[in-house]
Amino acid sequence: MLKHWPPLGALRGFEAAARLGSFHKAANELHLTQSAISQQIRSLEAYLEQPLFFRNGRSVALTDAGHDFLSTTQALLQQLSVGVRRLGQYRKANQLVLNTTPAFARHWLLPRLGDFRRRHPDVDLWLFSTDEVPDMATQTIDLAVRDDISAQAECSFKVLHADCLYPAAHPSVLTLPREQRTTLHGEREMDWSHWAVEAGIDVGQQDQGLNFSDPGLLLDAACGGLGIALVSQLLSQHARDNGLLQPLVEATIRGPNWALLTHRDSENDPLARSFSQWLIGNLTPGGSDE
Incomplete structure (x- = not known):
């Protein structure tokens, strides 16, 4: 047994830099400075008494020792994350952690x-909204509902709604x-170029205007009377019901698929099932949607 272990932060910094092939990207992922990542890796190399990366200007590549140590580090961090997740049984009773996008939330x-x-007063729902897709294997999240997510290990995957x-x-x-x-411009599917190609209908959209990276903020701007926008039928339904939005034409084009990701540990949890059934009932035509 080693008397001293390398700091956990240094191991996380090394794993991120090795996986991403960049100290800069690792710093962004871990919300640290690039110099902090460099210092962590230097201290780890000093502890191991051998280099883990070849450095050539701004580019880095793993040494043979680095490749070997990466597999060990990833196995260690994965085992630690599983152990931390198991502690969830000791957390606040009836808590359900849901991840989704800020716009959907x-x-x-x-x-x-x-x-x-x-309907479910016993469920203590924790709504965790992020722009980034979560890693369900390493984060304590029971369910994720997003339009930018795909299948992940340790999770079941179900497409809920074609927007x-x-x-x-x-x-x-x-x-x-x-x-x-x-004209209000969005990104991804909300870019007017998709409307021009798939619908081919001129509704007065212009190349210039206001630009939004957040689809939720784009929808807020349209509801606030700032201009015309290409919006999600699903996300805009509440605004239409309240008279804040009116379609320019009746035509629609394909949007993103909204999917539900359920962690394996939560699949048989009655709290998770309660939320999933309620969610599907509200997203399905003819289901309850108050």
Whole structure:
């Protein structure tokens, strides 16, 4: 048994840098500075008394020893994450951790949480919204509902809803002449180029305007009367029901697929099943959607 172990932070920094092939990317992932990552790896190399990386300017590559130590480090961190996850049985009773995107949380889930709470008051829901796709194997998350997620190890994967997109605006914007309407631009599927290719309908969209990286903020801007936008049919339903959005045309184009990821440890959890059944019921046509 070793009398002294390398610091856990140094092992995490090494694993991230080795996996990503970059000290800079490792620093971004771990929310550290690049100099901090470099210092961690230097201290680890000093402890092991051999280099783990070849350094050539800004590029880095693993040495043979580095490749060997990477497999050991990843196995160690994985085992530690599993052990930490098992401690979840000692956490606050009835807690359910749900990860989703900020846009889904704000525009779809939040307006319906009251209904879920009335139906399942015993579930202590922790809503964990992130822009980044979570790693379900290393984070204590029971369920994830996202439009940017794919199958992961240790999880079941189910596509819940095939979304559609359509051009819309606040009713006040539609009283303006088309040439006076500001165009709101989004990213990914909400880019107007998809509408031009798939629908081929000119609704007065312009190349210039306001640009948004967050689809939730794009929807907020459209509801606030800032201009016309290509929006999610699923996320905009609450706004349409409340008279904040009106479609420019009836046509729609394909949007992203919303999927549910359930960690293997939570598949038989009655709390997770309660939420999953409620979610599917609300996303399925004809299901309850208050």
